[in-house]
Amino acid sequence: MMNSTGASLTELGWRPFFGAQVADTELATLQPVRVMAVHRGEVAVAGENIDAQVSSFMPDSTGEEDRPTVGDWLLIDRESHAPVRLLERASLFKRRAPGDDRRLQLVAANVDTLFIVASCNQDFSVPRLERYLVLAREVNVRPVVVLTKIDLAERLESFIERAGALQPGLQVEPVNAKDPASVARLAACCGPGETVALLGSSGVGKSTLVNTMRGSDEILTQAVREQDGKGRHTTTVRQMHRLDGGGWLMDTPGMREFQLSDAATGLAEVFDDIVALTLECRFTNCSHEREPGCAIQAAIKAGSLTPARLGRWQKLTTEDETNTGTLAERKTRAKLPGKRK
């Protein structure tokens, strides 16, 4: 039986990083499968000669991050299809649910490349791009800035320059999201077995881009009726889409609005100049406002740092600390005896 994607393990994104986590002896009874979609209590998986709905219950689960999410690799029993182990992820997008509870939502795993989508018009925002770049660092995915609406842009060069200046070596790809010939240049960023996800604010052209990129995959995007283990028919909407070039496009609902949680490392890298300055302030708890010997204020006076960039760093740092604090409190609470997880 072929899986409906007809893809081999390598084509599904299997590589040495995952192979190294599996012992040869395990493969006699277990097989690796990739999660293509997540539903309540079940996941749709694809592997060599298999395309099935399996339970999302992981036997050795110890915490919130042990639940399978889209893009994950699982080892399942060859006979019963019961999940046995979740493989370590190369990358993981997660976010705090809005609201009081702020539950951890796993959005996507094993994404290789993040398309940060921005349009060449008045919506173009450097702080927003910077925020997405921080996230890409933190999550450990390669960022590519995709500039849309180039067919409408007045001064395209200035958008390309401003985006490119954000980070040394940053790849910037200007496209007309409606034009397949223009979008084709993105194929090089999502070759066979590579997984790409899109982020960007409303109206920049993400849906348009997805539709153009998917091209002939349209048939697979329709809801697939599948029979689950108990003989019931279930409707599956795939969240991983095969691209013509052999890559995978991850299109999950949670991917679009992202909070920075626990992004301290990414922040420090994107704003390394500011972090270096803070180490030179006379007081370790300097608020960088009026204190004597403040290296940040000195840099602003000298013109080597703009107040706007400082402001963005402060805003992101505050947001990051708030989210991280919430997480730490939750962890402590979860450890108390008699409390529900």
Ligand SMILES: Nc1nc2c(ncn2[C@@H]2O[C@H](COP(=O)(O)OP(=O)(O)OP(=O)(O)O)[C@@H](O)[C@H]2O)c(=O)[nH]1
């Ligand atoms: N001319 C032109 N129009 C574009 C381009 N990309 C997107 N559009 C148009 O811009 C509008 C918004 O595009 P969408 O693809 O819906 O944007 P989105 O990012 O998916 O927006 P949300 O669904 O709100 O997140 C639509 O009318 C598109 O046709 C482009 O490259 N050129």
Ligand SMILES: [Zn+2]
């Ligand atoms: Zn200071």
